[in-house]
Amino acid sequence: MTRSAAPPSEPSFTVEVDQNPYLHVGAAQVDAIVTVTASGAGSAATAGGGAVEIILVDCSSSMSGSKIHAAREATVAAVRQIRDGVRFAVVAGTHDVAQVYPSSGTAVADDRTRHEAVQAARSLLASGGTAIGGWLTLARHIAEQHPGAVRHAILLTDGQNGEPPDVLSGVLAECAGAFVCDCRGVGTDWNVDELRRISSALLGGFEFIREPARLADDFAEMMSTAMGKGLADVLLRLWTPKGSRIRFVKQVDPTIADLTDRRTETGRPGSPAAQGDYPLGVWGDETRIYHVCLDVPAQAVGAEMLAARVGLRRAGTDDVLGQGLVKALWTDDPALSTRISRQVAHFTGQAELADSIQEGLAALRTGDERTATARLGRAVALAAGSGNDETAQLLGRVVDVVDAPTGTIRLRRGVDKADEMSLDTRSTRTVRVRGTD
Amino acid sequence: MIDVSPVSRPTTCPNPACAEPVDPTANFCEACGTDLAVRDGTTAAVAAAAATCANCGTTAEPGAADDGYCTGCGLRRRDPAEHVETVLDGVAGVSDRGRVRETNQDAMALGRHLAGTVAAVVCDGVSTTLTPELAATTAADTALEALLRGRSDGATRTRDAVLAAGKAVGKLGRAPHGPSCTLVSALVQPLPDAEGVDVHIGWIGDSRAYWLAPPDSPEPSRALTRDHSWATEMIAVGMDPAEATADRRAHQITRWLGPEDRPPVPELAHLRPTADGLLLLCTDGLWNYLDDPAELAAAALGPAAESGPLAAAVALTALALEAGGRDNITIVLVPVTVRSRS
CATH class of the missing domain: 2.60.40.3670 (Immunoglobulin-like)
Structure with a gap:
């Protein structure tokens, strides 16, 4: 039965x-x-233990100009997606950390609090350094007030972390499990490895936003996705x-x-x-x-x-x-x-694709052209063979593809840094076996 | 035709150090206390012996969800009841998992009283309940014990044995999914004047008893039980047999031993054979493929005459496996010799 x-x-x-x-x-x-x-x-609004959203915005001096403007609008867009009843906070990050809204802890989303948060976000100013570990620690303190809740953060940065590497490692170990964190890099001065490490440790997604103007749409989309997750x-x-x-x-x-x-x-x-x-x-x-x-x-x-x-x-x-x-x-x-299981072969290939891109780009940065050619060539073959078209396209902006199936490539001079960062960021993104999905 | 005499009557204690005359109706020797009932081939005993993994020695946790694999080394646990063969002084049984089912949820228990009585029980766990094999082994062992040890007349003892089995199964779980099973039992007692035997059959559900004899026998082959099944009951109230047996519900049983408060009253049959034959107890794993008494007799009597009842039980099992083996198969054969007939 x-x-x-x-x-x-x-x-x-x-x-x-x-x-x-x-x-x-x-x-x-x-x-x-x-x-x-x-x-x-379920969704964040119906989650049994409640839901907490924390927006961490880089307000270091490098953000000044169009980026801080875009960050303000992105924060506004994200706040507007937060559903009634969800607890939330907005944090401005520099070498120090300051809570923008509410002054401490979390606010419960409704028309009034969302409006207040929007006003506060519009007054964000860029000045100071970048201490991501400090931002995450504040987020952890906020998140830990609500054990059992769906706890999610969005981290936006445009620069490299100013803290010693072991500080961030320690913070990531403390934060793992306290909240999930999606990371976004804007501009070309941030470190792909660093943000990948953060998003991976905190079980979140990771994207490179080339155009600051796209931030608002991305934040709105990210928050809307987060609102659809109710199981912590x-x-x-x-x-x-x-x-x-x-x-x-x-x-x-x-x-x-x-x-x-x-x-x-x-x-x-x-x-x-x-x-x-x-x-x-x-x-x-x-x-x-x-x-x-x-x-x-x-x-x-x-x-x-x-x-x-x-x-x-x-x-x-x-x-x-x-x-x-x-x-x-x-x-x-x-x-x-x-x-050989088709699925095992496919995803083994996707993992090798990610490794090949990251190793190839690292070799490129240290001037090891031989390794870079070998690894990126392998990546081109794997991307083409598995139907990972988006990655194949990004590879095509970094190297000249002579013959994709065999992975024959030539390194290209004067590669746009943003193209390289796009490829690096995208390297871990996989596709499913063709014909499944 | 049958080379064993299952219901011979010892007159002295089987303990060689004693060898005193015994009361043929007693359970124990009055002189030395030797148990005069002999049991063997209960599937429960087989299961208990195999609770430890043969590969790594990890003991199975009773009731733990191990998906059929050892909780230590991960190797597939062999179902201890996958294939059990047993012979007890000329009474034989085979219980087999079949070709499709993951486990054997049938059980059998055979016993013989040294005073001459033979008892056998076959049960089929209802697979839609929890741990049906536990119901089957519990019912088979409980009924066997009552059949061998009881002092009342054959019909009452059979009835009491099935009721006792029902009570024991009832304690295993709660309705509606508590462990459940069918039961068919046989009690073969020598008549006091040594002029033949009394056979008492009791049953609940769709496990069957057959009398198997050569085509020209004065005691012809026939089924001794009527299934407690949807099809049989519908035919009994007038439904066309072909239509009833073709129905999706044909095989649903209408009586079983399970977690219900009051165990159902068993149906009983009695036979005092006038000629030699084979008593067959079986689960639907056999009769689903072969249910005609004459055909069963034709398949079993030859091997039984040539090599004994175990060979016959093995032959019938092979037939069911070749036909598909979709269900567990359990077969017990008790050769019955009517003495002093010429």
């Missing part, structure tokens, strides 16, 4: 596993693509058998994000098997795809093993909201073991 499906208001996840479970005798590596789709996630503190729980070793756990769609080091052990003491939780942040009704790769103890031909159990749950509860099984079956039939 099948149980009736949960009512639509209850959050649930469907988990699909794509893999070739057959391993040749002696083989031990298990790869699986795990597609997770949430339903019944989602965790991926991974059970793996005794003797196994996890190589990596990566989000591979919509963007690449390595989760391997975010693990918290949650196995029962004394249990021979391992279990760990990976935070997945805030969810709306959406699909994200993960790549799980691990080694298991090789078994005799004919043996069948549960190589991993992938469960979705919310922090603080033991209810499994969705589960998928990754299996391993040992065979001596090469016809079975050499079949």
Whole structure:
């Protein structure tokens, strides 16, 4: 007898596993693509624990002129998207940090508070330095007042962080789990690696806004998306058998994000098997795809093993909201073991594409043309082969493509810095297998 | 025709150190206390023995959702009841997972009283309930114990055994999804004058008992039970048999042992065979493919005469597997010899 499906208001996840479970005798590596789709996630306005939105705007002196004007309008546009009942705050960041609205804590969105916040945003001035760690710490203090809420921040900057690198690392470790942060870079003076590190650690998205005038639309869109997410503190729980070793756990769609080091052990003491939780942040009704790769103890031909159990749950509860099984079956039939899962091959390629772009651009910056040519050439071939057209287009602005399928390219002189940053920012964005979506 | 005599009557204690004369109706030897009932082949015992993973030694957590894999090393747990064969002094049983189901939710229990009584129980866990295999093993073991140990007459003992099984199953869970199963039992008792045997059948649900004999036998092959199923009940009230058996609901059972407050009253049948034959107890995993008594007899009697009842049970199991094996298959065969007939 099948149980009736949960009512639509209850959050649930469907988990699909794509893999070739057959391993040749002696083989031990298990790869699986795990597609997770949430339903019944609700929205920020209806979230059980409430919702908190924090807008962090870079107001350093480099922002003066058209950028601060655009930042004001973007903040206004974002504030206007915040739905009634959602708590929010606007923070101006310099070498110091000042809360713009309300004076401390959060305001509950309604017509009056939104109007007041808009007035305050219009008076933002550019002066001072950039201390992103300080901005994030203030956001954390605000967010921590509302445990269990859907907590989301937007960070806008145009410059490199003025703090020592280890300060930011420490802050990111403290902030992980406290709120999710989408990052936006404007202009060409900010550091792509730095913002990628922040957005990745705080489980958010990351974009380069070339034209300051586009900021307002982008902020409005980002806030509107955030308002559609009502399920906070989602965790991926991974059970793996005794003797196994996890190589990596990566989000591979919509963007690449390595989760391997975010693990918290949650196995029962004394249990021979391992279990760990990976935070997945805030969810709306959406699909994200993960790549799980691990080694298991090789078994005799004919043996069948549960190589991993992938469960979705919310922090603080033991209810499994969705589960998928990754299996391993040992065979001596090469016809079975050499079949490659299309999904595994595709997303392995997408991860290599991201790595190739980032390594190629890094080589370009240090003048290592040989490596840059090799890596960017590989990226061109991978982007073309997988149908990642947007990335292929951005690559075409940085290198001269001679033959895309073979990855034959020539480096180009005088590349526009913004084009290079666009490509770098975009490198982690993946596409799905053609014909699926 | 059958080379074993299942209902022989020992007159002395089987304990070689004792060997005193025994009361054939007693449960224990009056002299040394030796248990005169012998049980074997209960699927519950098989399951308990296999609770530890053979690969890594991790003990299964009772009731834990392990998806059928060891919670330690991840290797697929072998269903301990995947295929069970048992022979007990000429009584034989086979229980098989089949080709489609993930686990075997059938159970059987065979027993023999050294005083001569033979008892057998076959149960089929209802797969739409929780842990149906637990219902099946519990019912089979409980009913067997009552059949072997009871002192009342065969019909009353059969009735009491099925009711006891129903009560035991009722304690396992709550309605509506508590563990449930069917049951068919046989009690074969030698008559006091050694001039034959009394066979008492009890059942709930759609597990069946058949009498199997050669075509020319004065005690012809036939089904001894009537299913408690939708189709059978509809036919009983006048529905066209072809129409009833073709209905989607044909196989739904109308009585079962489950979490309901009062266990259902079993239906009983009695037989005092006038000629030798084979008593067959089986679940629908067999009769779904082969339900004609004469055809069952034709398939079973040859192997039984040649190699004994286990060979016959294995042969019937193979037929059901070849035909598709869509359900668990459980078959118990009790050869019945009517003595002193010429």
